[in-house]
Amino acid sequence: MASVELVGVEKRFGSFSALQHLDLSVADGEFLVLLGPSGCGKTTTMRMVAGLEEATAGEILIGGRRVNDALPKDRDVAMVFQNYGLYPHMSVAQNIGYPLKVRGIGGPDREGRVKRAAEKVELGPLLHRKPRELSGGQRQRVALARAIVRTPQVFLMDEPLSNLDAKLRVTMRAEIKHLQHELGVTTIYVTHDQIEAMTLAHRVAVMNGGVIQQLDTPEAIYDRPANLFVAGFIGSPPMNLVPGRIAGGTFQAPGITIAGAFPAAGGDVILGIRSEDVTIAAPGEGSIEGQVYASELTGEAVLVTVSAGGARLIARAPRSFRGGFGSPIALNVDAGKIHLFDEATGRRIAFADRSDGG
Amino acid sequence: MPGILPARRFEGWGRMHDRVLKYWLIAPALLVIAGTLLYPLVSGLWYSLHEWKLSDSPALGPFVGLGNYVVAVSDDPDLLNSGRVTLIFTVLSVVCTLSVAMGLAVLLSGNGRLEVNARTLLVIPFAMSPALVGVSWRFLLNPEFGGFSALIGALVPGLKGASFLADPTLAMAALILCDVWHSAPYFMLMFIGALASLPQETVEAAQVDGASRIRLFFEIVLPQLKPVLAIAVLLKIIFSLKVLDQVITLTNGGPGTSTETLAHFIYQTAFRWYDVGYAAATAYLLAACMAVFAAIYFQLITERRPA
Structure with missing residues (x-):
C-alpha cells in the first residue's frame, strides 16, 4: 500500500x-x-x-x-x-x-x-x-x-x-x-x-x-x-443552467425573474439549479412561469421539463404530479441552492449569505 | 417485401436467368482447373497402372495393375532413401522456417519506419522464383567466391573454405538454409497478422501482472497463436514435402543421393530415366501423403473457431 x-x-x-x-x-x-x-x-x-x-x-x-x-x-x-x-x-x-x-x-x-x-x-x-x-x-x-x-x-x-x-x-x-x-x-x-x-x-x-x-x-x-x-457533468438529470443577468440583486432571463441574495454587481452570469431544488407551483405563483414540455415518470418521482422563455428547466416533482403537454405551470427555486457561474470564464461565483454545502 | 426490390434488373441476353448466368460466368475458370488439375490427375493415375518407358517407345506400354505400386513400397532402396531425405528435410525446414519467421514477426511487428521497411525488404526472397533462389545460393555458397561462404568461414573457422555442396550433411544444411531464406518471410507476414489481432489487453495484463518479456512471449502470446501456428505447420509441411526447384538448381539431389527428395526422385525417374509409369505411381504415393496433411489443413481452416 x-x-x-x-x-x-x-x-x-x-x-x-x-x-x-x-x-x-x-x-x-x-x-x-x-x-x-x-x-x-x-x-x-x-x-x-x-x-x-x-x-x-x-x-x-x-x-x-x-x-x-x-x-x-x-x-x-x-x-x-x-x-x-x-x-x-x-x-x-x-x-x-x-x-x-x-x-x-x-x-x-x-x-x-x-x-x-x-x-x-x-x-x-x-x-x-x-x-x-x-x-x-x-x-x-x-x-x-x-x-x-x-x-x-x-x-x-x-x-x-x-x-x-x-x-x-x-x-x-x-x-x-x-x-x-x-x-x-x-x-x-x-x-x-x-x-x-x-x-x-x-x-x-x-x-x-x-x-x-x-x-x-x-x-x-x-x-x-x-x-x-463539472456542473453539467455531475448529476442526473444534469443541473439546469440558465444564462441571464443580475441587476439590482435580481436574476433576470426571458420569462424568469428570481430574487435572492445575489451579488449586487453581477452582470452576465449563468444560473445553475438542480432539479431536486426546483419545486412546482400553481400558475402565477412562482418565480418562473412556463409550460409543461414533457413529464417523465422515473418510478419514485416525475421529471417535469418546463419551457420558460428561451430556456428549458427540469424539476423533480412528486410522483402524483399530473400536467398535460403545454399546460401552464410555475416553478420556484430554493434560493439557498442556487449556483452562479461567470458567463465568460465558466467559473463558479461565490456569493455571500449562502450556506455553501447546504 | 417485394416493394423494396431494386427496380432495375439485369435484362441482357433475352430471358436468360441469373441462375443460369452464374454458371456461364464461372465456366472458363472451371475449364482451366479441369484442364490443368483434373486431367493430369486422372491421366497420371492411368499411367501409373502401366509400364511406360519412354526410352523403349513413345507409346503407353502394357497394363500392369498395381505392379508399380508394389515395387515402390516393397522393393526400391532409392525411393526409400528419398523418403528418408524428404522426412529429414521436412522436419528441419518446418522447424527452422517457422522459428525464424516467428522471431522476425516479433521483431518486426511494430509500425515504426524501420520495421515497415524491413518487412518490405524481407518480402523480396519470397517473391523470387524458387529455382532462382537455388541458383543464387549456389553462387553464395561457392567456396572460392561465394559471399555467404566467406561470411560463414569468418564466423565459424572450422567451416572456412568448406565446400558446402560437396558434403552430404552440409548440402542438406544448405538446402534447408536456402528454403528458410525463401519461405520464412511468407510465414513472418502470417504471424505478424496474427500478432496484430491478439487482444492487446492480455499482453498488457501480463506486463502489469509482472511477466518478463520471455514469459510474456512463451506463456501469453505463443499459446494464443496456437490456431495460426497449427495452420502454418501444416502449410509448411505441404510445401516442404513437394520441394523440387531449389533441389534441382542448388544440389541436383547430390552429392550422391544425399539431398534427393521425393519430388526430385520422381522428376529424375520420369525425365532422366524415362520410366514414366513408375514415376506416376510414386508421384501418386507422394500425393497421398500430402493429401493427409491437406485434409487436416482444410479441417483446421474451415472449422468454427471457439469464441
Whole structure:
C-alpha cells in the first residue's frame, strides 16, 4: 500500500497534447476516481501510473519512489481492464494465480491464495473453467480476483464495469467498494459514469480536455461544482443552467425573474439549479412561469421539463404530479441552492449569505 | 417485401436467368482447373497402372495393375532413401522456417519506419522464383567466391573454405538454409497478422501482472497463436514435402543421393530415366501423403473457431 503522486505530468501523442501539466496526489488507502468524457485523458493518466504509457514530462511516484523509468512489472500495481484482459488459454485458477506464478510463488501457497481470492469474489466453484465459458459478470470477477490475489501497492481499474448490464453493474459496484474497504489498498478508478464516481470515490477528479477541472469529495463536487463543465457533468438529470443577468440583486432571463441574495454587481452570469431544488407551483405563483414540455415518470418521482422563455428547466416533482403537454405551470427555486457561474470564464461565483454545502 | 426490390434488373441476353448466368460466368475458370488439375490427375493415375518407358517407345506400354505400386513400397532402396531425405528435410525446414519467421514477426511487428521497411525488404526472397533462389545460393555458397561462404568461414573457422555442396550433411544444411531464406518471410507476414489481432489487453495484463518479456512471449502470446501456428505447420509441411526447384538448381539431389527428395526422385525417374509409369505411381504415393496433411489443413481452416 502506498500513495501515488503525479507531479507536472504531461503526455503528448505526436503533436496532440493529451494531458497538460497534471498534478495529482492520491493518499495511501484512498479510493480516487478519475471521471470525465471519452478523450479527457483519464485512461492515459492511469496507464501512465501502470507503466503502459510513458509520461512525456513530469514525475510519477508510487510510495515515494520515482517510477517513470520502471517497467510495469516492477511497479507493484494490479490492474483491472475494461475488457478484463483474461488469458483465454488458461483456466480461471491459472488466470488468478498468474501474478503469483511469475513471482515464483508455487505449490500449496499459491493454491491457497488463489482459492481465498476466488472466494472473496464468489468464484469458488468455477476455478477449472476457461474464460470463454463464463458470463461477463463472472469474467469481471476473475479479473478482480487476479488483482487481489497478491497485495499490490496500488489497484488500477479502467472502466471495469462498463461492459456489464445495468443491473449487474449496481451489484458489482457495491462489491468493489466493499473489497477496497476491506483490503485498504490505494485505488485509482477510471470511469465516464458519474454515478459510479459518486458512489465509489473518497475523492473524484473530474477531467476534461486533459486538465483536472475539480478534485474533491463527491459531496463537494455535487454541492459546489467549480465550473460549468463539472456542473453539467455531475448529476442526473444534469443541473439546469440558465444564462441571464443580475441587476439590482435580481436574476433576470426571458420569462424568469428570481430574487435572492445575489451579488449586487453581477452582470452576465449563468444560473445553475438542480432539479431536486426546483419545486412546482400553481400558475402565477412562482418565480418562473412556463409550460409543461414533457413529464417523465422515473418510478419514485416525475421529471417535469418546463419551457420558460428561451430556456428549458427540469424539476423533480412528486410522483402524483399530473400536467398535460403545454399546460401552464410555475416553478420556484430554493434560493439557498442556487449556483452562479461567470458567463465568460465558466467559473463558479461565490456569493455571500449562502450556506455553501447546504 | 417485394416493394423494396431494386427496380432495375439485369435484362441482357433475352430471358436468360441469373441462375443460369452464374454458371456461364464461372465456366472458363472451371475449364482451366479441369484442364490443368483434373486431367493430369486422372491421366497420371492411368499411367501409373502401366509400364511406360519412354526410352523403349513413345507409346503407353502394357497394363500392369498395381505392379508399380508394389515395387515402390516393397522393393526400391532409392525411393526409400528419398523418403528418408524428404522426412529429414521436412522436419528441419518446418522447424527452422517457422522459428525464424516467428522471431522476425516479433521483431518486426511494430509500425515504426524501420520495421515497415524491413518487412518490405524481407518480402523480396519470397517473391523470387524458387529455382532462382537455388541458383543464387549456389553462387553464395561457392567456396572460392561465394559471399555467404566467406561470411560463414569468418564466423565459424572450422567451416572456412568448406565446400558446402560437396558434403552430404552440409548440402542438406544448405538446402534447408536456402528454403528458410525463401519461405520464412511468407510465414513472418502470417504471424505478424496474427500478432496484430491478439487482444492487446492480455499482453498488457501480463506486463502489469509482472511477466518478463520471455514469459510474456512463451506463456501469453505463443499459446494464443496456437490456431495460426497449427495452420502454418501444416502449410509448411505441404510445401516442404513437394520441394523440387531449389533441389534441382542448388544440389541436383547430390552429392550422391544425399539431398534427393521425393519430388526430385520422381522428376529424375520420369525425365532422366524415362520410366514414366513408375514415376506416376510414386508421384501418386507422394500425393497421398500430402493429401493427409491437406485434409487436416482444410479441417483446421474451415472449422468454427471457439469464441
